[in-house]
Amino acid sequence: MTPHVSTAARSLFSPSLAARRVRGAIIVVLGLLSVVVALGTLAFLVADVLGRGLPWLSWGFLTSFDSRFAARAGLKAALAGTAYMMVFTILIALPLGVMAAIYLEEYAKDNWLTQFIQINIANLAGVPSIIYGLLGLTFFVRWMELGRSVLAGAMTMALLVLPIIIVATREAIRAVPGSVRDASYALGATRSQTVWHHVLPYAFPGILTGNILAASRAIGETAPLVTLGALTYVPFVPENPLDRFTVLPIQIFNWTSKPQAEFHDLAAAGIIVLLAVLLLLNSVAIYLRQRLRRRY
Amino acid sequence: MTIIPTHDPRPELTTETAGVREPSTLTAEAPATQYHDLDITDPVVEVQNLSLWYGKFRALTGVSLTIPRNKITALIGPSGCGKSTLLRSINRMNDLVPGVRIEGRVTIDGADIYARSVDPVEVRRRVGMVFQKPNPFPRSIRENILFGAKINGYRGGHEELVEASLRRAALWDEVKHDLKKSGLALSGGQQQRLCIARAIAVSPEIILMDEPCSALDPIATLKIEDLMRELAESYTIIIVTHSMQQAARVSDYTAFMLSDERVRGRLVEFGPTHTLFTTPKDKRTEDYITGRFG
Numbered sequence: 001m002t003p004h005v006s007t008a009a010r011s012l013f014s015p016s017l018a019a020r021r022v023r024g025a026i027i028v029v030l031g032l033l034s035v036v037v038a039l040g041t042l043a044f045l046v047a048d049v050l051g052r053g054l055p056w057l058s059w060g061f062l063t064s065f066d067s068r069f070a071a072r073a074g075l076k077a078a079l080a081g082t083a084y085m086m087v088f089t090i091l092i093a094l095p096l097g098v099m100a101a102i103y104l105e106e107y108a109k110d111n112w113l114t115q116f117i118q119i120n121i122a123n124l125a126g127v128p129s130i131i132y133g134l135l136g137l138t139f140f141v142r143w144m145e146l147g148r149s150v151l152a153g154a155m156t157m158a159l160l161v162l163p164i165i166i167v168a169t170r171e172a173i174r175a176v177p178g179s180v181r182d183a184s185y186a187l188g189a190t191r192s193q194t195v196w197h198h199v200l201p202y203a204f205p206g207i208l209t210g211n212i213l214a215a216s217r218a219i220g221e222t223a224p225l226v227t228l229g230a231l232t233y234v235p236f237v238p239e240n241p242l243d244r245f246t247v248l249p250i251q252i253f254n255w256t257s258k259p260q261a262e263f264h265d266l267a268a269a270g271i272i273v274l275l276a277v278l279l280l281l282n283s284v285a286i287y288l289r290q291r292l293r294r295r296y
Numbered sequence: 297m298t299i300i301p302t303h304d305p306r307p308e309l310t311t312e313t314a315g316v317r318e319p320s321t322l323t324a325e326a327p328a329t330q331y332h333d334l335d336i337t338d339p340v341v342e343v344q345n346l347s348l349w350y351g352k353f354r355a356l357t358g359v360s361l362t363i364p365r366n367k368i369t370a371l372i373g374p375s376g377c378g379k380s381t382l383l384r385s386i387n388r389m390n391d392l393v394p395g396v397r398i399e400g401r402v403t404i405d406g407a408d409i410y411a412r413s414v415d416p417v418e419v420r421r422r423v424g425m426v427f428q429k430p431n432p433f434p435r436s437i438r439e440n441i442l443f444g445a446k447i448n449g450y451r452g453g454h455e456e457l458v459e460a461s462l463r464r465a466a467l468w469d470e471v472k473h474d475l476k477k478s479g480l481a482l483s484g485g486q487q488q489r490l491c492i493a494r495a496i497a498v499s500p501e502i503i504l505m506d507e508p509c510s511a512l513d514p515i516a517t518l519k520i521e522d523l524m525r526e527l528a529e530s531y532t533i534i535i536v537t538h539s540m541q542q543a544a545r546v547s548d549y550t551a552f553m554l555s556d557e558r559v560r561g562r563l564v565e566f567g568p569t570h571t572l573f574t575t576p577k578d579k580r581t582e583d584y585i586t587g588r589f590g
Contacts, residue, residue, distance in 0.1 A: 202434060
């Protein structure tokens, strides 16, 4: 018995263990319930889509154009349009986003202007996508006279994903330890040599992941392209950047709005394809992140 | 020729800190640095009345000392005494810290390295640096050595440079069979010697070492210390160390620094290592080296 701990001090505690255990159990049950509700909904949706769409999935579905007849309708134009648009989106957004991130992280002085820009980039990420559609319609389609083309769509999408790319790239750059920068500077490297030879290569996996995630965000976006006026019935594959186009989510939306029940099942098949593409992209991102992760 | 600063090494606090709010106590008369008979015949670096601020935080106050060529000079003192800051002033690494401000002079071979016409990038090539934590690039051993050469427009043979640098850093025999191996795959001590080899590869005149052994085991530490003695034949070495034994073992000259409530980052005493350790002039130096504080 340690002499300085008095019985009086001990009597001030009331452990009430039972009540604490009950409170803990309630939290566990609530948490479990939330998980079940969230995952259950998802499972139900996926099951429903699979049940209705799977019978329609075939090679022909992927290689046929849209049609008035559900049996002959396919995703060819939408797949081609999505692929075409994504290539241009990344070509535009990646260099812009990465350069902006490098500037903000490595060059910009920490003053009110930089902070203002940073806050606004974060805000841009939260702007509803339809606003980007309106911007694209006004600026790219009408003012730049690009028409309702793949290029106009890609530029709009590039703006939409730019904040995501900038934020992801900045995080990747920030994860490169200062000790590596110090080592480079101490050898007589300039700032740009340090960025080019060390910071960028080491941040590359993170930048890549950010870009893939940005791409998968853009693939699922519908609203801005609808605003822009992407077509819903496209019986051709776009051949140059100024051609008109459609994309997967628009095609799916189009089918769901038709009265015939077959088209609704066709839409489910389209959703399966879209989900598969998204899942593939995200898996690639996760794989690359694990594979290329560096230790310092 | 004895290079003891002829000017009053005491900081002129009252006149120089316009615009910076310092507690008034800091302007109190600070005792001057105790200089031993230095007998430095060939000075390389001369620090003259150097003061440094990180924003409003003062890190150095009126430091003056002379670093002799091809000798090892140790900077010792308790944590936060400004020894690393002083070290980083000699290759202008502090310039990378936003809001840093410097007063006083640092010259290398008589030329002011903070002069307007001087590019800090060139200073850093001439003054190499080895850091506390080994920081090889996450690349091959070979690329680690060659990076500095490439960016500085080296025209000599690459393979020769890799071998010569690794030999000088006493690492060649351990890694010669696999120069493609990542620098990070080496042991801690090997990594630090790789960092030394990398620094040597750009032919610096001075090598700064910021607690180079604090992350290493005693055997690796001993290897680095032996290496430092060898390197001192061709390079001027300035080392920051927390270990007084290390300072006593490897250095020719020792500078003892201290921060207290009144004066931050000042040089208390500077002299040949043996003299400073056996007959310190300042009471605080004596207390520190005998382990009574710090």
